[in-house]
Amino acid sequence: MDDHRTAFLKASWVNVVTNVLKIAVEGGLGLAFGSLALVADAAHSVADLLASAVVLVWGRLSFEGPDADHPHGHDRFEPLTALFVGGTLVLLGLKLLFDAWRAIRSAPESHYSVFLAVGLGFAFVDRLFCYWYTKRVNRVVESPGLSALVADSKNDLYTTAAAVVGVAGMAAGTPVLDPLAGALVSLLVIRQGVEVSRENVDYLVDTAAPERVREEIRDEILAHDDVHGVHDFTAYHAGTVLEVEFHAEVDAEHSFVEAHDIETELRNALVSREDVGDVHVHLDPAGLGEWKDADEDRPSPTGN
Secondary structure: OOHHHHHHHHHHHHHHHHHHHHHHHHHHHHHHHHHOHHHHHHHHHHHHHHHHHHHHHHHHHHHHHOOOOOOOOOOHHHHOOOOOHHHHHHHHHHHHHHOOOHHHHHOOOOOHHHHHHHHHHHHHHHHHHHHHHHHHHHHOOOOOHHHHHHHHHHHHHHHHHHHHHHHHHOOOOOOHHHHHHHHHHHHHHHHHHHHHHHHHHHHOOOOOOOOOHHHHHHHHHHOOOOOOOOEEEEEEEEOOOOEEEEEEEOOOOOOOHHHHHEEEEEEEEHHOOOEEEEEEEEEEEEOOOOOOOOOOOOOOOOOO
């Protein structure tokens, strides 16, 4: 866990630093030569910088263990962080779209310079490196916060490509392409924000695990030699991990110690999964009329 935390912090800092550099280069050149496409791309990076800072500050809390105020740990901090990122991107995209529309309706005033092309080249390399590094780290860390930043960096490549169209239009004597490119950038920003928000809302509202995952967990429970059936089974998100609750049906002849051992084995087996955070097991003995999901291939514990 300490290694994951260190890798998470490094990737977060890489996102912060690369965004600062991109903002300085693109923003300065865009303002100097009147390129709305570059200004929009730089403004997008301002949101990226805010998102990176939030992930750095809040996201690292998810690596903290349970405490008196958070008995189930801090797993909800990361989706909360990513949701903030998504909402910020949507608002910023709408603002940029409005600015682009206003510029299209008026006569765009922009002046092409080779420095604009150099700035775009720098921005593209900057975001490509950030995307590659963050994605590589997140293959191990599997952080929703970093996943949001990976998606953000990937979309940055598209927005920078759109800005290239705008600058190319300036070079060709068609300055209206610059605000049009800015509008395209805005739409990409809005789309990204909606996707990130939708994914992390599911984490925060205790959405059930996908059916495939639920079936996998049920199969693991029923694979135990002493379990004849499962009922009242639920598996739902508690942050980025799953809470699993179920009643396991076992023979009534087991001693209290044996029943305890069965419960412990079931819990340990499920908690060992990377996607499971906590497990709540209730054992039901035979004779209570609750053998709803009993395995037909196994003999009934009552002999019937």
